Amino acid sequence: MYNSTINTLLNHRSIRKFKDQPLTDEQIKLLVTCAQAASTSSFTQSFSIIGVEDPEIKKELSQISGQSYVEENGYFFVFVADQYRNHQIGDQHDADTSVLDTTQRLTVALGDAAFAAQNMAIAAESMGLGICYIGSIQNNIQRTADLLQLPKYTFPVFGMAVGYPDQTPEKKPRLPFNAVFHKNVYRKTTSNDELNGYDDQVANYYSTRSGGQRNETWTQQIAEGLSAPARMALKPFLEKQQLGKR
Amino acid sequence: MYNSTINTLLNHRSIRKFKDQPLTDEQIKLLVTCAQAASTSSFTQSFSIIGVEDPEIKKELSQISGQSYVEENGYFFVFVADQYRNHQIGDQHDADTSVLDTTQRLTVALGDAAFAAQNMAIAAESMGLGICYIGSIQNNIQRTADLLQLPKYTFPVFGMAVGYPDQTPEKKPRLPFNAVFHKNVYRKTTSNDELNGYDDQVANYYSTRSGGQRNETWTQQIAEGLSAPARMALKPFLEKQQLGKR
Known part of the structure; x- marks a missing residue:
C-alpha cells in the first residue's frame, strides 16, 4: 500500500529555518494550482491565496506573528477564508x-481554505520543499487584515512559509492511533496507559531536540496551553467582517 | 517539478459511486495514520476520527445527508473537531x-480536522481509492452528534466516504489562477472576462456530464446557492457544545 505519496505524508515535519533561495514563479504557480485542485464545499471555492512578496508587509507580518521565518523563507502565502467573491x-x-x-458559510470557507492549504503543503513537500503553517498572523488579526487589504466577508486563517529547508528536524510523534480513532461512537475515556506512553515519547523527542534542555510531556504542554485565552479579538473581528453572525 | 504526488493532487475528482468492496483493516489504519501526520495547531491534535461501520448508524447518516454513498462505500469516516480530549x-x-x-479554539480544531482529512483524501487517492467529503451530515447536526455520542467541546465537521471508484467522472474545472491568487494585497475586482471564460468551461462540463440536460454556469450556481440560509442549527449547536462562545 505504501507509495511515494504516502511516504511524503508520513515524513512531514514543519520547517522553521529556510535557505535564502526564493521559489520560482513556476513553483508558485504549481503550488497554487495544486491547492485549487482540493475538494471544496458545494463547489463554492470559498478561499483566496495571497502571495506576500512585499518585504515591508512580510516584515510586519513577522512582527505580528513573532516568527522570523515569516520573513525569511522561499515564499510566504496567506490563506483567506473568502465569501467576498460569492458576495x-x-x-x-x-x-x-x-x-x-x-456560521455555516464561515465554517465552510475555513474548511475550503484548509483543504487548499494542506494540498499545497503536500505538493511542496513532494518537491523537496519544507513548510510551516503560521496561525499567529491572527495575533493582531485586524492589522493583518489591514495590511492585506482584506474586504468584509473574508478573514486571514493562517499563513504558510515555504522554502528550501535549512534544518533537518526529527519527526514529532503523534498521539497513539487509539487515542484519535473511534469506532462507531466517540469513546470518552482515553486510556491513561496510552497517554503515559505517548508522554514519554514526546518528552524524549523534546529532550533530544533541545540537547536535554527541554523535558516536557505532551499532556503537560496541553495543560499549560490552557492557562490563558488567546486571540480574543477573533470573534469581534469575524462579526465585523459579517461572518458567523447567526 | 511534476511527480506522482503532484499528479495525484491535480487528478482529484470526488467519487460518488463505489464498488461493493470494503476497505481492509490495514488500509483503514494507514489512512488514519496519514491523517495524523498532518500539521496541527500548536501540536494540540484537536481532532478525532470516527470510523462508522455499524450499518444502522451509516443508514441514518445517509438519511440525514441525503446521499446514498454515505451508506454505500468501502468505508465511512467522520471527522470531529475535538477540544474534549484537551478538556x-x-x-x-x-x-x-x-x-x-x-472562537480561537473552535477555528483551530476545525482546521486540525480539515488538515487531517485532506491528508487522508490524498493518501486514499494515491492508493487508487476515491473519496467524497460529506458536509451534509450537518443537515441535522444534533442527531448526527447523538448517533456518534459526541461529548461537549466537539462537533462533527464532515464525513468522508472512501472506497473503490465505480465511476470515472470528468475533472471539474477550477477558477482561473488569477481569480484565486492575489499578490501582496487582496484584489477586489475579479475580471469579468476571466469569470465569463470560466462560466463557459463549467457550463460545458455540466453539459457533457449530463448529456446536455444541465447547462448551468458557475456564477449562476453561486448566485442560486444564496437563495436560502442553510444549517441554521449550527451556531446554537456549537454554543451548546461550549464552542466558539466568545
Whole structure:
C-alpha cells in the first residue's frame, strides 16, 4: 500500500529555518494550482491565496506573528477564508447575499481554505520543499487584515512559509492511533496507559531536540496551553467582517 | 517539478459511486495514520476520527445527508473537531479549562480536522481509492452528534466516504489562477472576462456530464446557492457544545 505519496505524508515535519533561495514563479504557480485542485464545499471555492512578496508587509507580518521565518523563507502565502467573491457574484446576479453571514458559510470557507492549504503543503513537500503553517498572523488579526487589504466577508486563517529547508528536524510523534480513532461512537475515556506512553515519547523527542534542555510531556504542554485565552479579538473581528453572525 | 504526488493532487475528482468492496483493516489504519501526520495547531491534535461501520448508524447518516454513498462505500469516516480530549487532560492536571470555549479554539480544531482529512483524501487517492467529503451530515447536526455520542467541546465537521471508484467522472474545472491568487494585497475586482471564460468551461462540463440536460454556469450556481440560509442549527449547536462562545 505504501507509495511515494504516502511516504511524503508520513515524513512531514514543519520547517522553521529556510535557505535564502526564493521559489520560482513556476513553483508558485504549481503550488497554487495544486491547492485549487482540493475538494471544496458545494463547489463554492470559498478561499483566496495571497502571495506576500512585499518585504515591508512580510516584515510586519513577522512582527505580528513573532516568527522570523515569516520573513525569511522561499515564499510566504496567506490563506483567506473568502465569501467576498460569492458576495460580489451575488450582487451581479441581483441575489440576496444576506446568507453569507451564517456560521455555516464561515465554517465552510475555513474548511475550503484548509483543504487548499494542506494540498499545497503536500505538493511542496513532494518537491523537496519544507513548510510551516503560521496561525499567529491572527495575533493582531485586524492589522493583518489591514495590511492585506482584506474586504468584509473574508478573514486571514493562517499563513504558510515555504522554502528550501535549512534544518533537518526529527519527526514529532503523534498521539497513539487509539487515542484519535473511534469506532462507531466517540469513546470518552482515553486510556491513561496510552497517554503515559505517548508522554514519554514526546518528552524524549523534546529532550533530544533541545540537547536535554527541554523535558516536557505532551499532556503537560496541553495543560499549560490552557492557562490563558488567546486571540480574543477573533470573534469581534469575524462579526465585523459579517461572518458567523447567526 | 511534476511527480506522482503532484499528479495525484491535480487528478482529484470526488467519487460518488463505489464498488461493493470494503476497505481492509490495514488500509483503514494507514489512512488514519496519514491523517495524523498532518500539521496541527500548536501540536494540540484537536481532532478525532470516527470510523462508522455499524450499518444502522451509516443508514441514518445517509438519511440525514441525503446521499446514498454515505451508506454505500468501502468505508465511512467522520471527522470531529475535538477540544474534549484537551478538556479531559486539563481536568487531570487541575488546569482551568474555560479557555476551550473561545472562537480561537473552535477555528483551530476545525482546521486540525480539515488538515487531517485532506491528508487522508490524498493518501486514499494515491492508493487508487476515491473519496467524497460529506458536509451534509450537518443537515441535522444534533442527531448526527447523538448517533456518534459526541461529548461537549466537539462537533462533527464532515464525513468522508472512501472506497473503490465505480465511476470515472470528468475533472471539474477550477477558477482561473488569477481569480484565486492575489499578490501582496487582496484584489477586489475579479475580471469579468476571466469569470465569463470560466462560466463557459463549467457550463460545458455540466453539459457533457449530463448529456446536455444541465447547462448551468458557475456564477449562476453561486448566485442560486444564496437563495436560502442553510444549517441554521449550527451556531446554537456549537454554543451548546461550549464552542466558539466568545
